Amino acid sequence: MRRFNLGYFIREGFSSIFSHGLMSFAAVCMIVACLIIMGSFSLLAVNVDEMLSQLEEENEFLAFIDEDYTDDQIRALMEQVRQIDNVDPNGVTFVSREQAKRDYLKGHEAEGLYVNMPDEVLRDRLSIHVKDLERFNETVEAVCDLPGVVNHRAAGEVAEGFVAVRNAVTALAYILIGILAAVSLFIISNTTRLAAFARREEIAIMKMCGATDSFVRWPFIVEGLILGVMGALVAFFLQWAVYAAVSKALMDGGAVSFFSLLDFSHMWKRVMGVFLLSGSIIGALGSSFAIRKFLQV
Numbered sequence: 001m002r003r004f005n006l007g008y009f010i011r012e013g014f015s016s017i018f019s020h021g022l023m024s025f026a027a028v029c030m031i032v033a034c035l036i037i038m039g040s041f042s043l044l045a046v047n048v049d050e051m052l053s054q055l056e057e058e059n060e061f062l063a064f065i066d067e068d069y070t071d072d073q074i075r076a077l078m079e080q081v082r083q084i085d086n087v088d089p090n091g092v093t094f095v096s097r098e099q100a101k102r103d104y105l106k107g108h109e110a111e112g113l114y115v116n117m118p119d120e121v122l123r124d125r126l127s128i129h130v131k132d133l134e135r136f137n138e139t140v141e142a143v144c145d146l147p148g149v150v151n152h153r154a155a156g157e158v159a160e161g162f163v164a165v166r167n168a169v170t171a172l173a174y175i176l177i178g179i180l181a182a183v184s185l186f187i188i189s190n191t192t193r194l195a196a197f198a199r200r201e202e203i204a205i206m207k208m209c210g211a212t213d214s215f216v217r218w219p220f221i222v223e224g225l226i227l228g229v230m231g232a233l234v235a236f237f238l239q240w241a242v243y244a245a246v247s248k249a250l251m252d253g254g255a256v257s258f259f260s261l262l263d264f265s266h267m268w269k270r271v272m273g274v275f276l277l278s279g280s281i282i283g284a285l286g287s288s289f290a291i292r293k294f295l296q297v
Contacts, residue, residue, distance in 0.1 A: 016223045023190070024227060030187040031231025031282060032238065034180035035275055039239045041173035043271075047261050048166045059130055060091065063143050064123040064151040074124065077148045081128060086139045091129025097122040123150075134163050184282045185289070193290040220287045228283025232275040239271065240264055 018024075063081070065074060074094060082089040095103075100122045126149075130139050144152050203216055247261045264271075 010222055016219065027187050027227050028231045028234065031184050031228060031279055032235040034184045034282075035232060035235035035278060036239050036242065038173075038177045038180050038278070039235065039271065039275065040242065041169070041176050042274075043239075043243060043267075045166075045170045045173045046267075048169050050262055059133055059136070060127050061130075061136075061140055061143075062095075062153040063126045063128055063149045064153075065125060066148045066150050067123065069124075069148050073148060077146065078126060080146055081126060081143055084139065084142050086131050086135045087143070088129040088131055091127075093127040095125050095127055097124050100125060181278070181282060185286045187286070189286040189290040217288065217291050220291045221284050224283035224285075224287030225280050226283070228279035228281070229276060230279075231283075232272075232279030235279070236272050236275045239275070240268065 065077065069077065078092055078094060081087055081092050128139075128143060130136055140152055143149055206216055243261070243264045247264070250261060
């Protein structure tokens with residue numbers, strides 16, 4: 001008896017799928033549902049992370065400089081700020097009080113009181129960009145500890161809020177992935193167990209005739225792989241349709257300026273790869289777990 005016959009294993013796998021059509025259909029549907037839910041939360045986590053990365057690129061805070069500082073002292077202070085970990089060296093910009101006044105007046109042109117405001121009311125300041133938003137408050141404190149920095153203006157709560165949202169979404173995605181993967185394994189195991197139970201006498205005869213465990217096991221593993229791949233392909237195209245519908249809804253609703261989803265066409269290869277890998281692993285493992293009992297002859 002040949003120990004490995006791929007054609008035989010594939011034929012037996014397909015035969016078992018069609019002979020237990022209802023359970024096979026239920027298994028594929030469960031895999032599709034689980035992968036879509038897992039994929040949706042994973043894509044949400046990816047988009048939140050991308051949104052946070054964009055916020056990090058634009059994020060800045062202001063450090064106000066001592067009024068008595070000379071130009072040389074200001075340049076020295078800027079070099080000190082650039083040396084701080086998590087500060088973008090190319091993102092440290094000096095803003096004079098005159099420039100600060102002009103920037104402020106851009107939003108108050110119609111208010112004469114502000115137009116006549118003297119330059120001395122404002123302070124010279126440094127505009128500072130950070131690299132890692134999670135260390136935003138730590139970086140602000142490090143800058144404020146430098147001599148010559150007398151105050152700051154920073155939206156630390158906003159940064160912490162975005163970090164908290166990203167961490168929560170990522171954690172929820174991982175938890176759901178684990179739960180749904182376990183549910184999928186259970187469904188696949190039951191499907192394969194029914195197929196193995198119906199063929200238990202055949203399996204016993206094969207074992208007594210000298211068939212190895214792997215020879216008996218492989219048709220069931222192939223069956224699980226086929227079910228997993230079928231579910232993954234269906235889930236992938238449904239996920240693409242759902243993602244496109246959500247993106248269109250956000251765009252039509254005017255939310256695109258606040259939360260713009262990544263283009264799925266740039267991610268489809270990775271998404272398909274993850275879906276196929278997940279479906280194959282779930283199918284193969286589920287079948288492998290289910291057949292172990294019937295190999296004890």
